[in-house]
Structure formats: C-alpha cells, structure tokens
Amino acid sequence: MVFYFKARPEAGDYTIFMGLDKYENEELIKYGFPEDIWFHVDKMSSAHVYLRLQKGQTIDDISEGLLEDCAQLVKANSIQGNKVNNIDVVYTPWSNLKKTSSMDVGQVGFHNSKMVRTLRVEKRINEIVNRLNRTKVERTPDLKERSSQCSGKS
Known part of the structure; x- marks a missing residue:
C-alpha cells in the first residue's frame, strides 16, 4: 500500500508519496524513479517520503513550499520526530540511496x-499536515512493473 498526496496547488502538479511500513519502503527503495527525491527524519525512525519531480528537474528546482510540504509530512509520520521540535529532515535523489x-x-x-541535504523543521504545522492528509489516496501499485516501464527494461 502506497499513500499518495497532492502538494500545495501553487507549487504545481507534484505527487508526494510514502509507503505504509518498512516493507513497503523496501519496495520503494528498490523500484524508485530517477525523478524521485527521498525524505526522512535524520537519526530517527520515520516514514520514507518521496517527491516525484518533473522530467528534467533536479533537487535544486524544488521550491521552498514544496520542501516544506515534504518535511512536514515526514515529521508528522515519525513517532519520535512528531513529538519534538527542531528536528532535521534529510533529503537526496533516489539514485543516491544505497542498500546493502x-x-x-x-x-x-x-x-x-555530499548529495544529501538537510532541512531544519522547527515545529509541526498542523495546517500543512491536515491539507496534505485531505488529499491522501491509498493505492497498491505494481512498483516493479512501473519502474521497468519507466526505464524501458523488460
């Protein structure tokens, strides 16, 4: 099960998504897209949140508002991180994730x-989290199939 969210309208047509649990995260790690940017609370357990950029965009093209949406979603989906203020959220392109x-x-x-960036989140902003949660849709995509279609593999 993957949860999909719509970013703030003024940011453009972006999809933010996260896995249901660590097993789903494993699939997202394995079958990501080159346009995916991965977000996680630094040094704490949290959801793995992804932002899918438009083709040709890079991590430098992410607007401040879009970063804030992703960071708030990660914080809200971290048991420990949601309880404290002044946490760091790390983010990096999916291609930089290493799994052994x-x-x-x-x-x-x-x-x-050096490709990992850090964003400080002072506190949870319920207005942002609630807005994102109102757009939440649950789907069960075939991640392997979608990844191979995107990359042209068979």
Whole structure:
C-alpha cells in the first residue's frame, strides 16, 4: 500500500508519496524513479517520503513550499520526530540511496554523502499536515512493473 498526496496547488502538479511500513519502503527503495527525491527524519525512525519531480528537474528546482510540504509530512509520520521540535529532515535523489544486504528492512545509506541535504523543521504545522492528509489516496501499485516501464527494461 502506497499513500499518495497532492502538494500545495501553487507549487504545481507534484505527487508526494510514502509507503505504509518498512516493507513497503523496501519496495520503494528498490523500484524508485530517477525523478524521485527521498525524505526522512535524520537519526530517527520515520516514514520514507518521496517527491516525484518533473522530467528534467533536479533537487535544486524544488521550491521552498514544496520542501516544506515534504518535511512536514515526514515529521508528522515519525513517532519520535512528531513529538519534538527542531528536528532535521534529510533529503537526496533516489539514485543516491544505497542498500546493502547487511542492512535492516527499510534501512538505507548513501552512495555520496555530499548529495544529501538537510532541512531544519522547527515545529509541526498542523495546517500543512491536515491539507496534505485531505488529499491522501491509498493505492497498491505494481512498483516493479512501473519502474521497468519507466526505464524501458523488460
């Protein structure tokens, strides 16, 4: 099960999504798209939240409002991170995620730590979280199939 959210309208037509649990996150890690940017609360357990950029866009093209939507969603979906103020959210392109066989389910590292950015989130903003939750849709996509269609693999 993957949860999909619509970003703030003024940001443009962007989809934000996250897995139901660590097993779903494992699939999202494995079958991401080159346009995906991964978000997570730093040094705490949290949901893996992804932002799908438009083709040709890079991490530098993400607006402040769009970053705030993703960071608030990650914070709200972290048991520990949701309870405290002044947390850091890390984000990086999906292609920078590194998964080895020795890692726990849902755990990732990075190929290049210089590609990881950090955003400070002072507090939860319920107005943003509630707006995103009103757009929430649950789907069960075939991530492997969608990934191979995107990359042209068979």
